[in-house]
Every structure is written in C-alpha cells, then in structure tokens.
Amino acid sequence: MLESNGRPVIGLSSATASQPxxxxxxxxxxxxxxxxxxxxxxxxxxxxxxxxSRTFGI
Known part of the structure; x- marks a missing residue:
C-alpha cells in the first residue's frame, strides 16, 4: 500500500499498557x-x- 505521497506503508504502530x-x-x-x-x-x-503529526525513529 502507498500513501498519497508515494511512500510505502510498511506496518502499524501500537501502544500497549506494558509498552506505551x-x-x-x-x-x-x-x-x-x-x-x-x-x-x-x-x-x-x-x-x-x-x-x-509525524514522528521519526531509528
């Protein structure tokens, strides 16, 4: 799947109670x-x- 800017969507982010x-x-x-x-x-x-809002991680 591609975003409107042409970048691929590679996964999903999620927060849990133990790892917010x-x-x-x-x-x-x-x-x-x-x-x-x-x-x-x-x-x-x-x-x-x-x-x-966008967040960047390494």
Missing amino acids: NSSDAFSFWLAPNVIVNPFDIVEAEQVAPEGT
Missing part, C-alpha cells in the same frame, strides 16, 4: 516480508488535534 508509546520510543509491527535494517529511519504518522 512516548516521545523517546514507539513500537510497531512490520508487514510480512518487510525488512528494517539497523539505522533505517522509520516515519510514523499520528492523528493530532491540529491535523496530523
């Missing part, structure tokens, strides 16, 4: 056959009151 998302870390699941290497940059989009 924070400004320091977020957990995500990858789609089958997707490989993320050390030091790859992952971008996550979230819904915010002002529209959308």
Whole structure:
C-alpha cells in the first residue's frame, strides 16, 4: 500500500499498557516480508488535534 505521497506503508504502530508509546520510543509491527535494517529511519504518522503529526525513529 502507498500513501498519497508515494511512500510505502510498511506496518502499524501500537501502544500497549506494558509498552506505551512516548516521545523517546514507539513500537510497531512490520508487514510480512518487510525488512528494517539497523539505522533505517522509520516515519510514523499520528492523528493530532491540529491535523496530523509525524514522528521519526531509528
């Protein structure tokens, strides 16, 4: 699946009671056959009151 900007969607982010998302870390699941290497940059989009917000992780 591609976003409107042409970037692929590689997985989903989720927060649990034992591992909440924070400004320091977020957990995500990858789609089958997707490989993320050390030091790859992952971008996550979230819904915010002002529209959308993006978080980047390594």
